[in-house]
Amino acid sequence: MIIKKFAYQPSEHEAEKASNSYLMTLIAIIAGLPLPIVNLIATGVYYLANRKGTYFVRWHATQSLVSQASIIAMNSFGFWWTVSIVLGEVPIDNNFIAYLFTVFAFNLFDFILTIYSAIQTRKGIHVEWWFYGQVTHYLCKP
Amino acid sequence: MKNIWIQALIILATFFASYLFVRQINWMKLFHIEQISRETEAKFGKLIFDYIQTIETVIEDPEIQQPIDSMLVRICESNQIDSKSIHLHIVKNDEVNAFALPGQHLVIHTALITDVESPEELSGIIAHELAHIQLEHVMQKMIKEIGLAVVISIVTGDNGAGGINQALKILSSTAFDREFEKEADLQAVKYLINSQIDPKPFASFLEKLSKSEADIPKQFYWFSTHPQSTERAQYILDSCPKDGQYNLVLTSERWNQLKSDCQTY
Numbered sequence: 001m002i003i004k005k006f007a008y009q010p011s012e013h014e015a016e017k018a019s020n021s022y023l024m025t026l027i028a029i030i031a032g033l034p035l036p037i038v039n040l041i042a043t044g045v046y047y048l049a050n051r052k053g054t055y056f057v058r059w060h061a062t063q064s065l066v067s068q069a070s071i072i073a074m075n076s077f078g079f080w081w082t083v084s085i086v087l088g089e090v091p092i093d094n095n096f097i098a099y100l101f102t103v104f105a106f107n108l109f110d111f112i113l114t115i116y117s118a119i120q121t122r123k124g125i126h127v128e129w130w131f132y133g134q135v136t137h138y139l140c141k142p
Numbered sequence: 143m144k145n146i147w148i149q150a151l152i153i154l155a156t157f158f159a160s161y162l163f164v165r166q167i168n169w170m171k172l173f174h175i176e177q178i179s180r181e182t183e184a185k186f187g188k189l190i191f192d193y194i195q196t197i198e199t200v201i202e203d204p205e206i207q208q209p210i211d212s213m214l215v216r217i218c219e220s221n222q223i224d225s226k227s228i229h230l231h232i233v234k235n236d237e238v239n240a241f242a243l244p245g246q247h248l249v250i251h252t253a254l255i256t257d258v259e260s261p262e263e264l265s266g267i268i269a270h271e272l273a274h275i276q277l278e279h280v281m282q283k284m285i286k287e288i289g290l291a292v293v294i295s296i297v298t299g300d301n302g303a304g305g306i307n308q309a310l311k312i313l314s315s316t317a318f319d320r321e322f323e324k325e326a327d328l329q330a331v332k333y334l335i336n337s338q339i340d341p342k343p344f345a346s347f348l349e350k351l352s353k354s355e356a357d358i359p360k361q362f363y364w365f366s367t368h369p370q371s372t373e374r375a376q377y378i379l380d381s382c383p384k385d386g387q388y389n390l391v392l393t394s395e396r397w398n399q400l401k402s403d404c405q406t407y
Contacts, residue, residue: 074157088285092179097169102161131149138146 002133006126007142010056015124017053018060021046022118025064026111040065040072055142060121063136064114067129071110078103183281185297187245190313191231193306194249199234201252201407206232209392209400210250213265216391217272220337228275234407241314242271242280249314252404258347261391265337266330266344273329279322280313287312327374331381340388341378348375 010018024046025039047061078099084090113129120127128136170176194200201207211230218225228246235251242248248271258264274280284293288308296305317323334341351371392400 070153086290088282088287088290091282092175094168094170095165097173097175098161098165098167101164101169102157105160105164106157131146131153134146134149 002128002130003120004126004128006056006059008056010054010124010126012124014054014056015122017050017057019118019122021050021057021061021064022114022121025068025114026118040068043068055140056126059126059136059140060117062140063129063132064117066135066139067110067114067132071107074103074106179281182294182297184245186281186284186293186309187229187243187247189296189306190243190310191229191245191247191249193303193310194231194233201232201234203403203407206252206255206400206403206407209261209396210255210264210268213261213391214248214268214272217265217269217333217337217339221333223272223276228272239314240267240271242274243313244280244284246275248272248275252407255404256401260343261397262340262343263347265339265391266334266341266347269330269333269337269339269344270326272333273326274318274322277322277325277329279318279326283318283322284309284312287316323374324377327378328381331378335383335386338387338389339391340386341382345375345378345382348372348378 021043025043027042043061043065047065050057050061053061081090081096081099085092085096090096117127117129128134207230210232214228214230215225217223218228228248231247231249232255233249233251236253237251238253238257240248240250240254248268250268254267255264258267281293288305292305293309296309318326330344331341334344348371391397
């Protein structure tokens with residue numbers, strides 16, 4: 001994660017809206033467990049609601065959405081693997097438990113980064129995630 | 143753009159490397175999952191068998207038990223299976239049936255003993271059910287049919303007798319998957335060969351069934367729930383060695399005595 005100077009200094013209102021895009025993810029994760037799709041839907045809805053917002057708001061809503069997309073892929077795989085075990089399609093094994101722990105660690109890391117990003121953007125500080133920041137720059141133009 | 147792809151690859155590689163690293167730890171052992179599964183299975187099997195005891199007559203007569211137990215012990219000992227871990231039960235019942243329960247219980251109905259023509263045929267059926275037990279098909283079938291949550295609720299006592307009755311019906315009157323049946327048939331042939339018991343009567347038994355499948359009365363559960371008997375008989379015969387050396391399972395006097403005892407019990 002890199003703290004960078006944004007193209008302009010965002011206003012108090014913009015900082016609040018940008019910070020909310022990360023908070024939306026956090027609330028949706030808590031509310032949406034164990035269904036991994038809920039956080040992506042909530043972040044997506046927030047992104048759509050703010051797609052005509054200012055550049056700073058759009059940029060952070062996009063980064064929040066993009067970061068959720070990869071988490072959703074690994075969570076969905078784990079979710080359906082769990083469903084298969086519950087339905088008796090496959091037995092519980094070491095691979096499954098190892099996968100759950102790995103996914104948990106990545107989710108926790110994502111969770112911490114999201115909280116940090118929410119706090120920083122609320123202060124009007126622009127934070128770019130490694131990889132996701134670059135994807136966001138590619139997708140979100142001024 | 144190239145930079146983005148490299149970074150995406152690094153993230154993917156980090157994820158898979160982390161997964162491979164975490165996978166090195168034996169979580170199953172660490173959380174005693176296998177032990178818990180075994181205990182749950184044993185408890186589940188005991189609950190079902192206790193239920194059978196309340197609705198059926200379980201035969202304790204050594205004249206009937208001993209010859210069948212000797213077949214089971216012979217198959218187990220020749221295949222490095224602990225025979226004491228298999229709980230054999232002979233139940234007085236007019237349905238021609240044999241089935242495995244969770245917790246390594248093997249139930250044989252008296253009607254099956256009186257119906258088969260030779261001890262080799264009966265040994266084949268015992269070996270087949272033993273294979274289901276050893277290959278852990280029983281719990282897999284149970285979870286697939288009624289779901290893990292229901293199994294747990296039965297074991298923890300939240301489901302009552304209805305759940306146990308449902309589990310018993312599934313185990314005694316529905317077939318395993320075709321793949322499981324084939325696996326158990328082929329494993330049974332291996333068990334029989336290692337025990338120097340001729341597997342061909344087991345195949346003939348299935349062949350005989352296939353010819354009369356259309357006329358099978360409803361009470362012939364073991365037959366009607368094990369479909370494609372012709373195909374099964376064929377692959378069993380194909381897996382039999384041409385020059386196998388086999389020993390007698392029971393003398394004809396003892397076999398006839400056993401059948402007579404089962405009929406008159």
